Amino acid sequence: MPRPIRAFIDLFALRHNFSVARRHAGSARLWAVVKANAYGHGLERTVRALHDLADGFALIELERAIALREAGLTKPLLMLEGCYAASDVPLFIRHRLIPVIHRREQLDWLLASRWPAELPVYLKLNTGMNRLGFDTAALLNAKSALAGRHIDCVLMTHFADADGPRGIDWQLERFRVMTSGMSEPTSLGNSATILRYPESVGDWARPGIMLYGGSPFPQAKSAAELELRPVMTLQSEIVAVQGLAAGESIGYGCTFVADRPMRVGIVACGYADGYPRHAVTGTSILVAGQRTRTLGRVSMDKLCVDLTDLPPEVGAGVPVTLWGEGLPADEVATAAGTISYELFCALAPRVPVMEIG
Structure with missing residues (x-):
């Protein structure tokens, strides 16, 4: 596969x-x-x-x-x-x-x-x-x-x-x-x-x-408020789930440390796919259509998401939306200190593209 x-x-x-x-x-x-x-x-x-x-x-x-x-x-x-x-x-x-x-x-x-x-x-x-x-x-x-x-x-x-x-x-x-x-x-x-x-x-x-589908002024008016629709949706899946005890860290640099027992999903997407490496903990992401947050550093092929407050059946194989339909690219870009232009242009050649319409 x-x-x-x-x-x-x-x-x-x-x-x-x-x-x-x-x-x-x-x-x-x-x-x-x-x-x-x-x-x-x-x-x-x-x-x-x-x-x-x-x-x-x-x-x-x-x-x-x-x-x-x-x-x-x-x-x-x-x-x-x-x-x-x-x-x-x-x-x-x-x-x-x-x-x-x-x-x-x-x-x-x-x-x-x-x-x-x-x-x-x-x-x-x-x-x-x-x-x-x-x-x-x-x-x-x-x-x-x-x-x-x-x-x-x-x-x-x-x-x-x-x-x-x-x-x-x-x-x-x-x-x-x-x-x-x-x-x-x-x-x-x-x-x-x-x-x-x-x-x-x-x-x-x-x-x-x-x-x-990007807003030229996302801080003042969203794309949806401008009647614009997302054209690119980047999706992947959770490929593994890890449990963290309070005090344990995850990812390079140990930049995120759990303050309570947590469930963490590992997503098949990283900066080599075009996701911004500088996206910080707390960047919005959709897991099974539900909004949650990223945790720790983005690595080349993977990133981590918080599953703690999602239903226990949310695990490996569940779809994830990085940006696009349901999650504006402008929002992700702002959390990463950049603009949606950069996210779109950085989509890597190794990511398969499918057309709708």
Whole structure:
């Protein structure tokens, strides 16, 4: 028998979450963001599930974009970091990939090629994230160069705190100043912007984490409150049960010590499967559909759960949900001091994946 851990990907939930993005974004067109193997959910299955809904797909990895084209995908593909070398440009042209240009060298590579005038480019503006993007002077030069070749562009920026207290107004004002007098289409909104500032998403919005059932602001509003459904559910089983006397410890480092007699279940899941090693004692987990807690350190292939207050028949072979249906990934991530994005992306290749829908 194979090891009992598996991940379930609910494509019905994925399509539902896209419909939530569509409703909030109004008339804006939507790039479904599928970088990092669709946040760990599987690029090909995600594109297949959203093919008739999304206006296009946004990713970073050139080889994955080419694979989608070779598989027959004709929808627009947006490359969020553009070209990494001049040798990429012919591949962008051949496969009709739309680059996000964020520095002058990328623009020079494009202008030195036979870039087709009908294939647009995105110009990324640095309005305060301070990672990538043009300042005002460089933007004006880039627009002028593209206009000289009759190449259309979309003006894009990325918000640093759309999910936080500072919000987006300060960056929106910078964007308006930088683009004063310009009439090109815009792309502004990620998931947090779509849900919190739907009037400011621009002409092309870019939903990411919300598609996969994660909340962009889990401390303020849960995914369920945002009408989002979990797409990935990670499940396993209890493979053994141990009894602890008061004063005994369990796991590496002896970080958990029982203060009373306890029953402990050993679950076939560890950090080599993608469960966060830094999840602390007390992280929520579902055993036979009942909420309990983890105990001690997560090891490579196993973790421990508290069965003390569960019925005595709960033992080896009983199903366990690590996150997903019934237990939000955001909750597990928060307990581990991280975000659901990391949990999803860290799903290990050794975990079998099953599709629903």
